[in-house]
Amino acid sequence: MTTAVDQPQPGPTNSLADVAGVRVGHHTAIGDGWLSGTTVVLLGQDGAVAGVDVRGGGPATRETDLLDPTAAVERVHALVLTGGSAFGLAAADGVMARLEARGVGVQVVQAPGPDGVAPPPVTVPIVPTAALFDVGRGGVASNRPDAGFGAAAHDAAAAAGVGQPVASGNVGAGTGAVAGGLRGGLGTASVRLADGTTIAALVVCNAAGSTVDPVTGELAGARVGLAGEFDHLRPPVPAELEAHLAEIAGEASLNTALAVIATDATLSKAHAAKLAGVGQDGLARAIRPAHSMIDGDTVFAVATGTGSGPDFVRLQAILAAGADTISRATAHALLAATSTSTPAGSWHSYRDRFPSAVGGSPTTATQTQESAT
């Protein structure tokens, strides 16, 4: 038996911001035909070692090839998750412009030629980006995140105070999210291991599959919650589950779960890619089916540490914690989402569809995150 003191605990905000040096900002557009947004994760002046795993059949990505472990660039300066399908990849243009203006990026100095003249030096920010499909959910299909969304989300992240909780629910890239016929959203969670290592995740759950156990009506991601984290949840009454299953019959929400895992451990680029890959297991446990041909499921992993890397046992623990933190963040995303009606449709939140499951006692953390929006 483990004692309570041995059990892993969440970090102070149970969010991605619990990894020192990682800041999150959202830009959210709701109303007037809009239901989309962009989330930027800033990784500091020197960036962080990063990896990616793309496992969905319909990805929309940018600057992922340089994350191959054999490629040269070791550190990335920001990550962008955005609505808008492939159009939304333009959000990265605005983030790159902001970072360049602040001198954040790879410094490229070109040698002088035979004439002694050299091109001017240039700063190239490395900003891997992934987009999800939420186009038209606000009613106007041409309303999609652009460079301005990226710049605004960057500015929000740059202004975030240390220890400030990350807003969750229908904010940023989670603004237009739908998952298995319910309202999806953005969720986050963290864990502090016994050795002091922090692993945190941010998930935008916008999935063809369902986050709800079709037998019990419970949120699948909550099964791997930390002690006390989801104790306020209980199986819903059968009538609510039956109504939900009838409502979503034949539905296939479009599409794509996006996630970021961050840790203050020191990882090689190859191990960051491995962390991203195992992180997909966290999506698999929280969303079923996952990684379908109409999902572009993409997981980034970033490691901010600058010391020596973990030994084999500790690496194993980090990988497992990364996956579980993604599952927990997915459950938080569904719990933080709010029911929404637009000219293009109506989506129930888990809370509104399963009131008997969430009772009258939402977690304090979720309330804080919602009010922070």
Added chain:
Amino acid sequence: MTTAVDQPQPGPTNSLADVAGVRVGHHTAIGDGWLSGTTVVLLGQDGAVAGVDVRGGGPATRETDLLDPTAAVERVHALVLTGGSAFGLAAADGVMARLEARGVGVQVVQAPGPDGVAPPPVTVPIVPTAALFDVGRGGVASNRPDAGFGAAAHDAAAAAGVGQPVASGNVGAGTGAVAGGLRGGLGTASVRLADGTTIAALVVCNAAGSTVDPVTGELAGARVGLAGEFDHLRPPVPAELEAHLAEIAGEASLNTALAVIATDATLSKAHAAKLAGVGQDGLARAIRPAHSMIDGDTVFAVATGTGSGPDFVRLQAILAAGADTISRATAHALLAATSTSTPAGSWHSYRDRFPSAVGGSPTTATQTQESAT
């Protein structure tokens, strides 16, 4: 012995435009601190099956993950090659906007929800993009292709007449190219196999490695020329080679060769990826070293055919022809380049550095291409 009639011949323009339905457009910015540009390859209303192979250590790419053979999207609508390093990926925004306005893209129709309301349909153009590093070569590091460059290159491609030769040299994505201390550029070539299949390539040669054989001074890519294609070339006199080698000693040009192979054969998505991969061999034969940590060498392959796929023997021939066509296009890029001086440096063309190699008789094709610029 094969007779002359058995030997493969180039298509009518010896360019990428010899594959029916493929159109190429450039936007070129030279002067006032500029030396960069963007090239767009349009693939028609229905697009073409595509694959990619990223083998350089410093890639800058967008929408390449969806080209994985296991991913859902089968056909892409345009390809973008651009200067501007990762900043230049913004060119794709402009191409996507133009294609969407013309209704070219994947048509996404979302099912109505329980309330009978559905989000509006949306057209998502699929535009894989790769960028090369030419930043600052015109003298001003902030002068980089943006969405407007993509839109302008799209418009040029859309206006290209059938059978119009593709302009080569220092145009489009080849505007700012440098290769192994010489002026690089954009080149193109095609071949028509005995069975009527056309394979064509477009290469932007901007490489850390050299395109010049260090022993003979010959262009390595010209070794695989078709009968008569490079007959006007001869080994340069030793003094020219010595001067060249002295001039580039210690130099390492930044960086990245980009290529597109197109064929009118019918290929699966997996075989298109294979064609792109073997195409990298064509870069390897024409540029040495290639695929370094400071090159982002990326090859796209597109197949426009809609019939039955090739048998094993014919597929082998297509793969080999793809690689050779890339080598030939690389040699044409160097031959079409022009010496250039800007506030940021001076670069000799192969023609000006090795006048004894090119003699007084450039190919008619090259002259046509230059005058078309």
